[in-house]
Amino acid sequence: MSQISIRAEKLGKQYRIGAPLASYRTLRELMGERFSNPARGLYQREKNNHIWALRDVSFEVYQGQALGVIGRNGAGKSTLLKVISRVTHPTEGFAEIHGRVGSLLEVGTGFHPELTGRENVYLNGAILGMKRTEIDRKFDEIVDFSEVANFIDTPVKRYSSGMYLRLAFAVAAHLEPEILVVDEVLAVGDAEFQRKCLGKMSDVAQQGRTVLFVSHNM
Amino acid sequence: MERSLTVNQSDVPVTIIRPSKGWTMINLRDLWRYRELIYFMTWRDIKVRYKQTLLGAAWAVLRPFLTMVVFSIFFGELAGVPSDDVPYPIFAFAALLPWELFSQALSVGSRSLVQNSNMITKVYFPRVILPLASVLAGVVDFFVAFLVLAGMMFYYGIAPTSAVWTLPLYLFLTLITAIGVSLWLSAMNVLYRDVGYVTPFLTQFWLFITPIAYGASLVPEKWRFLYAINPMVGAVNGFRWALLGIPSAAPNGMLYISVGVSLLVLISGLFYFRRMERQFADMV
Ligand SMILES: Nc1ncnc2c1ncn2[C@@H]1O[C@H](COP(=O)(O)OP(=O)(O)OP(=O)(O)O)[C@@H](O)[C@H]1O
Ligand SMILES: [Mg+2]
Numbered sequence: 001m002s003q004i005s006i007r008a009e010k011l012g013k014q015y016r017i018g019a020p021l022a023s024y025r026t027l028r029e030l031m032g033e034r035f036s037n038p039a040r041g042l043y044q045r046e047k048n049n050h051i052w053a054l055r056d057v058s059f060e061v062y063q064g065q066a067l068g069v070i071g072r073n074g075a076g077k078s079t080l081l082k083v084i085s086r087v088t089h090p091t092e093g094f095a096e097i098h099g100r101v102g103s104l105l106e107v108g109t110g111f112h113p114e115l116t117g118r119e120n121v122y123l124n125g126a127i128l129g130m131k132r133t134e135i136d137r138k139f140d141e142i143v144d145f146s147e148v149a150n151f152i153d154t155p156v157k158r159y160s161s162g163m164y165l166r167l168a169f170a171v172a173a174h175l176e177p178e179i180l181v182v183d184e185v186l187a188v189g190d191a192e193f194q195r196k197c198l199g200k201m202s203d204v205a206q207q208g209r210t211v212l213f214v215s216h217n218m
Numbered sequence: 219m220e221r222s223l224t225v226n227q228s229d230v231p232v233t234i235i236r237p238s239k240g241w242t243m244i245n246l247r248d249l250w251r252y253r254e255l256i257y258f259m260t261w262r263d264i265k266v267r268y269k270q271t272l273l274g275a276a277w278a279v280l281r282p283f284l285t286m287v288v289f290s291i292f293f294g295e296l297a298g299v300p301s302d303d304v305p306y307p308i309f310a311f312a313a314l315l316p317w318e319l320f321s322q323a324l325s326v327g328s329r330s331l332v333q334n335s336n337m338i339t340k341v342y343f344p345r346v347i348l349p350l351a352s353v354l355a356g357v358v359d360f361f362v363a364f365l366v367l368a369g370m371m372f373y374y375g376i377a378p379t380s381a382v383w384t385l386p387l388y389l390f391l392t393l394i395t396a397i398g399v400s401l402w403l404s405a406m407n408v409l410y411r412d413v414g415y416v417t418p419f420l421t422q423f424w425l426f427i428t429p430i431a432y433g434a435s436l437v438p439e440k441w442r443f444l445y446a447i448n449p450m451v452g453a454v455n456g457f458r459w460a461l462l463g464i465p466s467a468a469p470n471g472m473l474y475i476s477v478g479v480s481l482l483v484l485i486s487g488l489f490y491f492r493r494m495e496r497q498f499a500d501m502v
Contacts (some may be wrong), residue, residue, distance in 0.1 A: 088496075
C-alpha cells in the first residue's frame, strides 16, 4: 500500500490568453508580426497575456488512495488532470507516474454519432487504451452495465442523452489502468446512475488502484 | 522520448512528465504500443465515410472515372495529347489511381487533427495516428477503383507487364508521400487555419505538375530531373510502367529523385509534427 503512484513536483502550466494568440493565427498575421514591424512584434509578444493555470503544484499519491481535487471555476483542476494524463505538457516542474493512466476527462471521447453502440464501444475502448481482446472479453459486461442492450446496434445519434452517457460511462468504468484520472464527468445523468458510477469508482480504489478526481461537491 | 520517458521497472511502467524543448523524433515505441488504435481509427474513417454518403463505395470509382472521361475528351481527343501508344482512357486512368489516393489523402489528412480536436484535448495517444489513419483509410477506395482499372484493361485487351509485381512499391511511394505531406499540413492547420483554404489550391496545382493528363515524355529532357522533384512523378510513372509497360515511364534516375524527395518530406514531416505536437491540445 505504501507504493508511490503519482509524485508531482512544482508542476506549472502557463497558457497564452487574449488576442491575437488565443484565436487562431493566420499566416498573414504571423508574417505581419515577423516582417512588417519586427520590433513591435517582439514587444507585443512580451506584452501578451500569459496566465499560469497551475503553479508550484507538488503532491504525492500512494497506490490505493483516492485523491479529490476541489477549487473554484478556472482554478486549474482540469489542467492538472491534463498534465498528469499527458494530454498537455507542463511548462515547468516534473511528475513521476507509476503505472498506466486511464483518463476520463470526458465520457464518450471519440464517440461517433453515425456508428452503432457496439462500434462505439470498441472505438472508445481503443481510444482509452484498451486492447481489442480486452474489449471482446468485457463487452457483455459493459453492455449490461449500460442497460442499453436493446439499442446496441443502433447508431448513437438515435440515443437519448442519458443513454449515450450510460454507454459511454460503461466503457470507461471497465478500464483497468493502475491510475484513474476523472474530471467532473458525473455531473450529468440521473441520480440512480450516478450512484452506480460512484460505487464502481470506489470499487476501483478498493482494488488497490489510484484515483485522482475532481469534484465540486464533496 | 524526452517528455515521456517510459522505463519498465517491476512490470509497472514509470512515466516521467516534464517540459520538453527542441526537436525530437517521433516516439516509435509509443506508436507501436498504440498500434491497435491505428487500426481502429482507420476502420472508423472508412466506416463513417461509407455510412454517411449516399453512394458510398461508388464514389471511389466515380471520381477517377468521371475525371478520366473528361480528360479523354478534352486532352485525349480534342487536344490530341500523345498517350504513348496506349488508348488514352487507360493511360489516364492508370495515373488517376495513385493520384486520387494522394489528393484525397491530402484533403482528409490535412483536416484530421482539427476535426478530432475533441479527442486531442481529452485523451493522450500519439497524435500522429490521426493523419496516418485518415490517409490509410483511402487505400480501400484505391482498391475499389483498381478493380475498375482491371476491367478496363480486360476490355482493351491489355495484359499487365512482367513488371506488375513492382506495383506495390509505387503504391507505397504514393502513401509515403501522402503521409509526409499530410503531416505537414495537418500540423500547420492546427496553428493556422489558412491551410484549409490552401490545400485545395495546392492539390490542383500539384495535379498540373504531375503526369496525369499527359505523359512524362512530354517534358523536355533537360527539365526532367527538376520535374522529378515532385515525388508523385515517380509514383505515377511507376503505375504506367508496371501496368501498361510504357517505355518512357520506365524507372530511371528520375525515380531515385522522387523517392529521395518523398523520404525527405516524410522525415521532415515527422520532425515538424513532433515539434508542433506539444501545442496541439492547447491550440486546437
Ligand atoms: N487551452 C487553453 N488556452 C488558454 N487558456 C486555457 C486553456 N485551457 C485552460 N485555460 C485557462 O486555464 C485556467 C484553468 O482552467 P481549467 O480548465 O483547468 O479550470 P478548472 O479548475 O477545471 O475549472 P472548472 O471548475 O470550471 O472546470 C482558466 O483560466 C482557463 O481559462
Ligand atoms: Mg474543469
